[in-house]
Amino acid sequence: MLSARISAAPPVITFLSLDSVAQIHTEVQFQMRRINWHPSVVIWGGNNEVEAAMEGWFDVAKQNPQRFVADYTKLFLDTVQTAVAEVDPEFPFVDSSPSNGLISKEPYVKRWGDASSPFYGDVHFYNYDADSFDAATYPHARFVSEFGFQSLPSWTLYKNVTGPEDWSWESEMSQFRMRHPNGTQQLLDQARRHFNVSVKSQNNASGHLTGLPDAEVFRRWTYLSQVQQAITYEAAIGLWRRLKGTPAHTMGVLYWQLNDVWLGASWSSMDFGGNWRLLHYTMKRMYAPCLISAHRNRASGQVEVWLVSDINEPVTGTLKVDLVAFDAVSGPEVFHSQEFSLQALESRKITLQCHSPLLLSFFSPSSVAASNSLKHSQHFVHLTAAIKHSSEAQQESTIVDLPGVILDxxxxxxxxxxxxxxxxxxxxxxxxxxxxxxxxxxxxxxxxxxxxxxxxxxxxxxxxxxxxxxxxxxxxxxxxxxxxxxxxxxxxxxxxxxxxxxxxxxxxxxxxxxxxxxxxxxxxxxxxxxxxxxxxxxxxxxxxxxxxxxxxxFASVPTNLEAVVFLTELRESHVVPAPNITASDFQLLSAHLIQFSVSSDIVAPYVAMETALPGRFSDNNFILTPWQPRTVAFASDQALQYASVLASSLSFLSLTDTTLNL
Structure with missing residues (x-):
């Protein structure tokens, strides 16, 4: 009966001809043989988001699902997967991303279903309307292979290829370079949610903050978009790295995207030409082998502190928790220090053993009454951790024999x-x-x-x-x-x-x-x-x-970790007058390296340094306190004769520069 029913079913007409299938098979094998040997090729993917698109992105697929499933199977399973397996049957292959992975590799049996399911395979996630700073926005998934949020390119580069008439988010150039539908409005909506921004109109005649020229307003708007992007990625990646030690067992995150093809609004962490946006400096911290991660539960108001280690050996250290006022000019109002230890590859929430009622009010649900004596909007929690680990772990080793290559x-x-x-x-x-x-x-x-x-x-x-x-x-x-x-x-x-x-x-x-x-x-x-x-x-x-x-x-394990938790929304925080941020003690360590010190007279959140020189800083987008100046290095792409070259081109912005009427 079963065979009769199958044979009686009408054949599904596909879009793929035998010639096209043969050409695809040949092309896949040619490309595999061309680059399959390279160690940076980790996994082959049959397609990007095709399976997810079949589930309802387009009406044509919803109207004739059988045809599209048949073509998908013929193209990506019967043709591409077969071609890959013939060249290298051991190489990891996924027919689509996102997908639910496999039920069986041999024979190759795909797990059909919701391609975005967090229970299997990988997940892509974009939500431009939800609160991007809230960890609750992001799904608990096994592996996050794509997510992101946009920002504008660095001002020091953008101004060199544009004119004054372009320095507005409403300008023809800005709109032309924004290739994401409704992208500008999404940036503005998130900025209005998180910062002291009044969105009216930004043209070259009206609507600007009184006393600021067009160029300065657009420069601050660019900075604001990059800070917003960095905090968004920090919230998401901090969550996903914490989840390694939970039932979600999240074991990897790839963000979209690394670099740009031109100067324009995008999801990238590096501008065209290799210049680092603020996001890239934040990613250097967030993807470090050891991470301190903290977040505030919006519902309960409580703060959680997590320590995450990707080191395959035990880690010990000292956790320091400071309660800092935005207008502080001397040490933290309240501070606490305690020792901690992590097992190899562990992710764990840290329980504070402090006795300060002010700190406990933010970390312990049973002490919320004590917070009444503190104005939330005037303080934030600054977390630092000094870690120790053995750089020469004694591990059992498995030697890999490399045929045909001289092994030293x-x-x-x-x-x-x-x-x-x-x-x-x-x-x-x-x-x-x-x-x-x-x-x-x-x-x-x-x-x-x-x-x-x-x-x-x-x-x-x-x-x-x-x-x-x-x-x-x-x-x-x-x-x-x-x-x-x-x-x-x-x-x-x-x-x-x-x-x-x-x-x-x-x-x-x-x-x-x-x-x-x-x-x-x-x-x-x-x-x-x-x-x-x-x-x-x-x-x-x-x-x-x-x-x-x-x-x-980039490669070394950091010895000092840092995180910050704002006890209320940033736009509701007590914003003090702009800090006086200065740089001093410039030293030319080599033709390509300058070291200097950065200090501030009051607390300066999210300090961003800019220079017209091609190169990158060792640190950027950080919290600067009056009692703890930072030593920063600048690696120049071109040889320098004097440290003063950097000193004369260096400028600063901080969170206090984001109170704008756009």
Missing amino acids: DVLRDSVRADLVDGVINNITDAATGNKRQTGRRNSNTSFLQSGILGVIRLWQYLGVHVQQIVASAVQRVCSHVNSTATADHVSKAETSLPFLRHTCAFNVAAPLAQEQTLQHDLCEDDFLCHVAVPNRVYLEGVTQCPCAQVLND
Whole structure:
């Protein structure tokens, strides 16, 4: 009976021809063979959001669901997945993102259902209408592979390619560069919800805050949009990292998006040309291996403090909680300090053991009555944590054999099934050119090692836990080199993105007679030493970075963590007159690095530093207190002769500069 019913069903007419299916199969396999060997390729995806779109984005799909499901199955399951498996059956593959993953890999059985379900697979999340600062806005999901919120590009870059007539969110240029439907209104609505912003009209004739020129108003609006974006991502990623230790078991977050293709409003953390928006500095803190995370429950008013560790060893430290008035000129009004410890890879809520009724009123539901003596709008909680951990964890190691590649002792000691410790150490050493001491000999960090581990560390930095597939990735690199290597040169990268990036090249020509050293163009550090063995394929590599200090800052485990919790809405907070923020003690440490100190006469929340010089700061978008100046470094993309070059171009904005009538 069942077979009769199936045979009697009318055939589903698809949009795909046999020729197109064959071409797609060929194209997929060509692209896989072209780049599948590269260690930065972690997973193949059949499509982006096609499955989710079939569930109701378009009327045509809702009117004929059978046809679209049939085409989807034929294209992404029968064709693309099959083509991928024929090239490399062990490589991770998802037919769509978001999706619910698989019921079975062999045979390949897809789990159909709500593609955005938080119970399986990955989730994409966008909600421009809900309160983006509230952690309750965001779903509890296994893996968040896409989310984001927009901001405007940095003012110092934007003003160089626009004119005064463009410096308004209502201008023709601003509207042309805003490619997200209703994007400007969404930015304004969120700003009005969170800050002291009166949205009327911003044209070049009226509506501005009295006494401020058009350029300054637009500069402050740009800053406000970037602060808003940074706090939004901080709230979301802080939640998802905390959830690692909860039943949600969130094990990864990728934000949309990293970089821009032009100067315009976007979801990116880096502007066109590599300039960092405030978001990117915040992401450096939020994706650090150890994180202090805090949030205030809007319903109860209570504050929770979480410590999250992605270090594969125990962590200890000291947590300090300060209650700070917005107009404070000396130390915190109330402070508390206590010791803590975390197990390897632990995420845990910290229970304060303090005796101050003022602090307890915000951290303990049983002490809410004590908060009556405190005006919430005049204070915020400033959290800092000093952590300690062993940088040389003694772990059991699994050596990965790399066929066809010369293995040095450093590589053998560092390629492990568990890579967290090795990555942290080796990417730092690769960036600085330091030599590592092993049990057998002293050798420069292997370039294959630094390239592979550098990319893995970057993916971990973005929340992806890829330890289980590292070994197969290494094998793919080396197997490909051993069998199909043809290139005979190293192509050096010319850009200055602040990430360690490895470029593999293959050489099967006459072997070198002696050890050869490549030097990094920007940092001038020795990066590669190898000896070519006759009739053996060997790998060369080039690593790019704007400055070794920047890579050090990104890769190393921080010893000091920081978070802030506002006890009421920012727009309701007591905003004091603009602080006097100054920079001093400029020192030229090298041709590409300047160090200086930043201080303020009163509390300055969300301090943003700007300069017309190409480069990036070691820290930005931070809370500055009068009793604790900050030491900041600026890594320049161009050689500098005097530290005063930076001093003369440096400017500051803070939260007090966001009271605008737009």
